[in-house]
Amino acid sequence: MIKLLHVEDDADIREIALMALELSGDFDVVQCETGEAALNQVQNYTPDVILLDMMMPGMTGRQTLEKMREMDSLRDVPAIFMTARAQHNEIEELRDLGAADVISKPFDPISLADQVKTAMQAG
């Protein structure tokens, strides 16, 4: 099973992503509502892949990843951003930050699991 940490402030989107990932049967999903909560979570939990919403109240997805990258255990863990503002230059910046992929919202729940797996292999 792939350990996936999903950080997303919108409860509905969290539920849809959870259902979509569980459909494949390959993921063990842990979800957090904020970047701060995710940073707490990773103190005792090391995911195989991180799925991060970009726009969140408090810490943004980018700030959250920057903090995570400071931790030895998470320095090389593939991270995938989800964003409703997927602009080309932003995508490039996120890739420079070490993002394995950037998924635009609205995303296709049916192909989400495959997209994550593909990004993990590429990363």
Next chain:
Amino acid sequence: MSSFISNKRNAASLFFSSALAGGWYTATSALLSGQSGEFVPVVGAIVLAGITPLVMPLARSRTEAENHSMAQRLRAFDSHAIVNIVDTKGLLEEVNDRFIALTGYTREQLIGKPVSMLYDDAFKELAAEIRACLKRGDTWQGETPLRCADGRMIYTQITVMPMYDEQGNWTGSISARTDVTRANELLAERDTAETLYELRDDIWIVDAETRGFSYMNRSAMRRTGWSDKAYTAKTLDDLSDESGNDAILNACEELASSGEVITQLDTELLGKHFQVTIKMLQIGRAPGRFLIMLHDISDIIDEERMKSEFISMVSHELRSPLTSIKGSMGLLLSRAAGELPSKARALLEISHRNADRLVLIINDILDLEKIANGRLEFNLEDTDIVSLLRETGDANASLEQRFGVRIQIENLNTPIWLNTDPNRVIQVLTNLLSNAAKFSKPGDRILVRAEDDPNELRISVTDKGQGIPMAEQHKVFQRFADLSNSNRAAKGGTGLGLSVCKAIVENLGGKIGFDSREGFGTTFYFTLPKKTSQMGAKETAPLLREAS
């Protein structure tokens, strides 16, 4: 422009009889003091000077001294006023020397001719008003243009009075004028100067040789903090040093060396954003002056920034709920929650399809907003268009299934390399393919062709659909163009797609168009230039671009 003086018929009679009985001054003072109970301005009195030939014989009964004195006064007025007499038919009966000198006509060219020859067509209404006024026995006063022999117009302040014979019958009119052309020009110059001074834009006039300021209007003085005495001691170089901005100075230098007359630039100066227009004012071989106009666009930039942020925010806020809506429906349709009754599934498919459409509309609105602000990104790279067409065709295979059409791509034997933005070309092509599929009948073939030319590549998408009615073809690239047979909602169009395509193609330096015959089909095509190193992007004001 004109003033109307109510006057009784006896005014002119009183004037003339006073002149005859008591001399010029009596007549004049009688009019000025309003003995008849009315007022006639002094210019009306000048009439007498203009009719010297008429008055002089009548004055023969006076003493020689009186006549001599009166003749002197009349000559003085004759040299000042421009006088003519017109009969009841509107024909010129008499003009004085001043009239001849000023207008350039000979007496022969005027006497017996209609007075209307002196006026332009626009004056006809006013002429009718004057004539009606005279018939009533009133005096008319105002300003009228007068056409000279050489065609130029002069402007005259005129008083027209009716004339009567001894029995009181109307015999015509007498007009006394003063040339006010120069006075009007001076007024206009003063108005221009005052307008420039009061203008909200900053106006500078700078000597092209010394670069010294020779004029600043109030707004410019306020902004620079220089008084009218201070700025004359300053130069453009001083302003560049003090503001740390030499863009205007450089633009002036370039303008002077280029021989061009006008240039424009955007720049930030003294804490504000300006659109600057520089015009070279030059007469002959003199060094000339720069007229520099600075229009403050700071507010426009702020508004654009706010608008852009608003659209971006709204689209983001719309995408989040759409993610949940589309995601939920997608999961239901994938049987994540088990099998659905067929009718429920059909309804869900409608909802899902329209959620997709909403996403497309939001994307198109965002693209158009970016295009309007010059913010749409173009990432040029060497691209094999042949591979790109093939991949786009494959990516749109779902159109074949959904609409029962077949997409055929032609002329793809050898690679065609272009320096362009492949993602934007795919966006345009996908849009055209989607339109073609929507307006085709099941079983139809959609043909995609690439035609290579030394200067450009032409890509076309041809369908055999219903075509676009001739009367509506001009609307095709308009936003939300409501074409009668488009049935946009049913076909899932956004109404924005072709506007976006047009903007993208033009930004890539190409052209987009179509040929259509109603009932036979449509070919949409776009061209891409072979040399795209110089993007055809329309230049948006850099400051606006930065703002957005």
